[in-house]
Amino acid sequence: MKIIVLIKQVPESQATRMDEATGTLIREAASSVINPLDLHAIECALLIKEAAKEKCEIICLSMGPPAATKVLREAMALGVDHGVLLSDRAFAGSDTWCTAFTLAAAVKKLGLPDLILCGERATDGETGQTGPAMGAFLDLPVISFVSSIEQIAGGWRARRMLEDGYETVEIDGPALACVLKEAAVPRLPTLQGKRLSRAKDIDVMSAQDLGVSQDDTGLKASPTRVVKIFRPSHLKKCEKLPAMDPAQAEKAVDRVVCLLKEKGLI
Amino acid sequence: MSPKAVWILAEQREGKVADVSYELITRGRELANQRGTDLCAVILGDNLSDAELQTLIDRGCDRVLHASAPELRHFLPEPYDKCLQALIVKEQPEILIAAATSTGRTVMPCVAGALRAGLTADCTGLQIEADSGNLLQTRPAAGGNIMATIKTPERRPQMATVRPHSTRPAPSSTGRTGRIDRWLPPADLLKSRVRRVDFTPAAETQAIQDADVVIAVGRGFKKADNVELARKLANVLNGAVGASREAVDRGWLPYPAQVGLSGKTVSPKLYIAVGVSGTVQHLAGMQTSETIIAINSDSEAPIFNYAEIGLCGDLFTLLPMLTAKIAAAKQS
Ligand SMILES: Cc1cc2nc3c(=O)[nH]c(=O)nc-3n(C[C@H](O)[C@H](O)[C@H](O)COP(=O)(O)OP(=O)(O)OC[C@H]3O[C@@H](n4cnc5c(N)ncnc54)[C@H](O)[C@@H]3O)c2cc1C
Numbered sequence: 001m002k003i004i005v006l007i008k009q010v011p012e013s014q015a016t017r018m019d020e021a022t023g024t025l026i027r028e029a030a031s032s033v034i035n036p037l038d039l040h041a042i043e044c045a046l047l048i049k050e051a052a053k054e055k056c057e058i059i060c061l062s063m064g065p066p067a068a069t070k071v072l073r074e075a076m077a078l079g080v081d082h083g084v085l086l087s088d089r090a091f092a093g094s095d096t097w098c099t100a101f102t103l104a105a106a107v108k109k110l111g112l113p114d115l116i117l118c119g120e121r122a123t124d125g126e127t128g129q130t131g132p133a134m135g136a137f138l139d140l141p142v143i144s145f146v147s148s149i150e151q152i153a154g155g156w157r158a159r160r161m162l163e164d165g166y167e168t169v170e171i172d173g174p175a176l177a178c179v180l181k182e183a184a185v186p187r188l189p190t191l192q193g194k195r196l197s198r199a200k201d202i203d204v205m206s207a208q209d210l211g212v213s214q215d216d217t218g219l220k221a222s223p224t225r226v227v228k229i230f231r232p233s234h235l236k237k238c239e240k241l242p243a244m245d246p247a248q249a250e251k252a253v254d255r256v257v258c259l260l261k262e263k264g265l266i
Numbered sequence: 267m268s269p270k271a272v273w274i275l276a277e278q279r280e281g282k283v284a285d286v287s288y289e290l291i292t293r294g295r296e297l298a299n300q301r302g303t304d305l306c307a308v309i310l311g312d313n314l315s316d317a318e319l320q321t322l323i324d325r326g327c328d329r330v331l332h333a334s335a336p337e338l339r340h341f342l343p344e345p346y347d348k349c350l351q352a353l354i355v356k357e358q359p360e361i362l363i364a365a366a367t368s369t370g371r372t373v374m375p376c377v378a379g380a381l382r383a384g385l386t387a388d389c390t391g392l393q394i395e396a397d398s399g400n401l402l403q404t405r406p407a408a409g410g411n412i413m414a415t416i417k418t419p420e421r422r423p424q425m426a427t428v429r430p431h432s433t434r435p436a437p438s439s440t441g442r443t444g445r446i447d448r449w450l451p452p453a454d455l456l457k458s459r460v461r462r463v464d465f466t467p468a469a470e471t472q473a474i475q476d477a478d479v480v481i482a483v484g485r486g487f488k489k490a491d492n493v494e495l496a497r498k499l500a501n502v503l504n505g506a507v508g509a510s511r512e513a514v515d516r517g518w519l520p521y522p523a524q525v526g527l528s529g530k531t532v533s534p535k536l537y538i539a540v541g542v543s544g545t546v547q548h549l550a551g552m553q554t555s556e557t558i559i560a561i562n563s564d565s566e567a568p569i570f571n572y573a574e575i576g577l578c579g580d581l582f583t584l585l586p587m588l589t590a591k592i593a594a595a596k597q598s
Contacts, residue, residue, distance in 0.1 A: 131375075132371070134379070135379070141458075142376055168463050168465070224418050225416065227416065229415075232413045238575070240570055241575065243577045246583070253588050259559075
């Protein structure tokens, strides 16, 4: 059995910068980490491997700058067998369509696995589109919002979190699953894992290695363009009422009740 | 010739049009008017009634296109993807917007992937660019710190998912007319390697996204037992209890109750944020609420910048007092 986990390096801090000229996120920020949700995807893969009767290989695949080898190494310290990094200037500025296309090309090179896992979304782009879009290029059923997944005879059983409840689905054959944080609690790397990970190789693949042309990857090939970036503003004028002592509290609460009545809320 | 139509992907549950569809009509109608074209709702399901489909016309659509088959009764990734693709290829809409729901967020990327269309996630603003006629799609980015406006200059359709509850549902008006088309997809589009085997409805009595009143629990509650104080207030207001991520991470409330960037977006009539500081990530999920009230002991908490009334004090005193006074006001 083979499982490919897609991981992404994201800035550790929330203060992500954007390149105002091209309108893309600046990704090579000072310190990067594995996208938090991807850790849950890695954990799912490890649990499936541990439960499997057959031999199982886990590959982590990432697209990013050369520095993204760091997050692949972190994944291998957790028990992932191989790391593959897609890195090429030609990929820069890819939107979700181009990113999904490029990752899918790599999956085809590596050989279609039994399962592709990814986090539901990344904390920087926050689109949640790259995973599902790959389904289109690989002809795999997309199982999104997965809160648990296990192997069954001939395929997979997954639980999905929907707006109004939980749905269980069964899938025949290979699938692509996008997991939520409920799916598994990530383990911590062990010292031995860290040591082993340093000895493992990370394959780096370029656009040429993948046979992906400039017409299909990078900023120019991307269907979408960022045209403007601005700071949101929803500031309201707040009637701030001190309510520290009992008398103030009483008055303030009365004011709220009065407002709720005015608005017909009670 | 007027431009090609604007489409919305309406949703249904158990044969009834889901409310989020009416929010899409609000968005879609505006865009269709700006473009001088028709608004068409596409809806996948199993033989919805004419009366149900007519509600989409009553609320502003010019046409309803219903793909109908037993396999489309519930969302299944492959038939939904294939049927929607087939309709787009046949009719070539200029714009397609869907709700950023579990359905929309799954099927739209698949369709956009296959058709090489541009797709923007989780938009909170949609507009037509005056000279080019392109769709301008605005969404929060970088953890809600920044808003980005995105367009798809060449590829068609221009596709976007829209945050649920980021706008009001279109009102119904009687006497509107429109065309209802039913389409029975061929069997090869309905094949599925995925089977739905079970469904368990959510435990929370009222989903926060459907509630008129939401009481939000933040880290200020200190421990799980204290959440009861929020439930009591929610009870007298017929509301639901939501939570910040801090409260969810501590296990005080389940993840479906989380409001914010990585949780749900709500837009209730009344949002009472209690012991919630008001980080950008939390605000991203609630700032379109009609009336916001904040209770926080820190008079500098950012949440106060977004509230209509803010009470600077201890929630453990204020919450029971507020609950009692509202109950009393309702009595009289
Ligand atoms: C990528 C990303 C996504 C995120 N997504 C979300 C999301 O979806 N939703 C979300 O909420 N957060 C999200 N966060 C986390 C967010 O940054 C904050 O950590 C979180 O919102 C803070 O929750 P809080 O307001 O409950 O806690 P705090 O910020 O710790 O605030 C607690 C507040 O309680 C007040 N308080 C304490 N005691 C009392 C008392 N006795 N009476 C009254 N007030 C009191 C304090 O003054 C303080 O303002 C996300 C973060 C990241 C990086």
